[in-house]
Amino acid sequence: MSVTAAAPTSGKPLVIANIGMLVSGILGAPLLDGDTLVVQDGIITGIGMAGDLQIPDGVAVIDAGGATVMPGMADNHVHPVFGDFTPRQKTVDFIESCLHGGVTTMYSAGEPHLPGRPTTPAGVKALALLAHLSFDNARPSGVKVHAGAVLLEPGLVEQDFEDLAQAGCRLVGEIGISGVKDPTEAAQMTRWAQARQMKVMVHTGGASIPGSGVIGADFVIEVQPDVAGHVNGGPTSLGIDDVVAILERTDARIEIVHNGNITMLGRIVDLARERNELHRVVAGTDCPAGSGVQPLGMLRVIASAASLGLIDGPTAVALATGNVADLHSDANGRLAIGAEADLLIVDAPLGSQAKTAMEALEIGDTLALAFAIIDGVIVVSKSRNTPPPMRSITFTAAR
Numbered sequence: 062m063s064v065t066a067a068a069p070t071s072g073k074p075l076v077i078a079n080i081g082m083l084v085s086g087i088l089g090a091p092l093l094d095g096d097t098l099v100v101q102d103g104i105i106t107g108i109g110m111a112g113d114l115q116i117p118d119g120v121a122v123i124d125a126g127g128a129t130v131m132p133g134m135a136d137n138h139v140h141p142v143f144g145d146f147t148p149r150q151k152t153v154d155f156i157e158s159c160l161h162g163g164v165t166t167m168y169s170a171g172e173p174h175l176p177g178r179p180t181t182p183a184g185v186k187a188l189a190l191l192a193h194l195s196f197d198n199a200r201p202s203g204v205k206v207h208a209g210a211v212l213l214e215p216g217l218v219e220q221d222f223e224d225l226a227q228a229g230c231r232l233v234g235e236i237g238i239s240g241v242k243d244p245t246e247a248a249q250m251t252r253w254a255q256a257r258q259m260k261v262m263v264h265t266g267g268a269s270i271p272g273s274g275v276i277g278a279d280f281v282i283e284v285q286p287d288v289a290g291h292v293n294g295g296p297t298s299l300g301i302d303d304v305v306a307i308l309e310r311t312d313a314r315i316e317i318v319h320n321g322n323i324t325m326l327g328r329i330v331d332l333a334r335e336r337n338e339l340h341r342v343v344a345g346t347d348c349p350a351g352s353g354v355q356p357l358g359m360l361r362v363i364a365s366a367a368s369l370g371l372i373d374g375p376t377a378v379a380l381a382t383g384n385v386a387d388l389h390s391d392a393n394g395r396l397a398i399g400a401e402a403d404l405l406i407v408d409a410p411l412g413s414q415a416k417t418a419m420e421a422l423e424i425g426d427t428l429a430l431a432f433a434i435i436d437g438v439i440v441v442s443k444s445r446n447t448p449p450p451m452r453s454i455t456f457t458a459a460r
């Protein structure tokens with residue numbers, strides 16, 4: 062397992078030159094002008110045409126060769142345990158594998174796969190705290206894993222949420238997969254969590270694992286969470302009427318995931334586009350799960366969103382980048398001055414009928430990942446999981 066220390070920020074500047082397309086991750090302005098991006102001290106400090114930017118001498122350069130730069134993707138729905146191992150599918154290095162599929166940030170939807178997962182209030186609180194602190198201290202391959210999503214059990218009191226929030230836990234695991242099944246009780250705990258800026262997710266759709274329940278729009282409307290989790294199924298989808306009810310009667314984001322019904326994913330994205338509510342769509346994988354660990358899960362979600370949901374590639378990218386960062390108020394997921402430099406250099410995969418990365422998404426192909434960068438540090442220089450890029454992309458170390 063490759064586990065690196067927290068915050069691998071580098072003081073070394075980096076320039077990405079000869080960029081063919083700059084995909085911002087921001088809905089409404091998904092494409093930026095320019096061919097060059099400058100990174101210093103782990104943040105984006107310049108975006109524009111090479112001649113207009115201050116470029117330090119002797120800087121390391123990636124020549125993108127006309128390929129596309131986009132923000133690193135944030136998977137809004139993962140179920141980690143500790144380190145880069147999942148007992149759910151007995152898989153090591155699944156987080157590193159997802160990094161090689163373009164994921165630079167992950168948000169836990171709960172840590173239910175811990176063998177012997179405790180179900181007492183003290184136990185779930187301890188688990189959330191330990192998972193949060195553990196991933197804060199050890200970032201697998203540099204990936205930012207926000208874990209410690211408390212699973213709700215009867216008996217938790219308001220002070221428990223205060224304690225978790227004070228310790229830095231920002232998430233409540235998806236409601237419905239743990240002991241709290243009553244919507245009134247779930248709503249009370251949701252109020253306690255939201256009063257402390259914790260983000261609350263409700264599991265929706267069919268049952269996922271033994272012990273989880275079937276949850277429709279009524280439950281979501283009563284609880285008023287921040288996210289209606291995997292509305293296209295985890296793995297069994299809600300009906301379109303339920304999705305409409307959630308959009309109309311809550312302020313929750315709706316989440317689309319890989320571990321769901323892909324036909325419904327397309328219909329739900331199309332629905333959100335028609336209703337002008339794409340800003341409420343966030344993307345995730347729900348991995349690891351019964352359907353496995355999907356290193357290219359996020360790339361498949363955005364390819365499905367674009368090709369089946371009939372949105373353009375840059376808009377699909379925003380669902381997996383800026384939209385997720387907005388939900389969590391984080392400073393990555395966008396190409397913007399001052400944003401954390403979590404970046405991907407992507408291209409149409411060799412052999413694709415498409416000529417650019419965004420065209421590839423629009424015809425339903427997954428992207429080729431050439432480089433992944435986290436906090437300004439190159440963490441992938443050749444993906445071991447995607448096909449190679451169509452274009453030649455080269456790195457020159459600082460002189």
Ligand SMILES: [Zn+2]
Nearest residue numbers: 235264269295
């Ligand atoms: Zn679920």
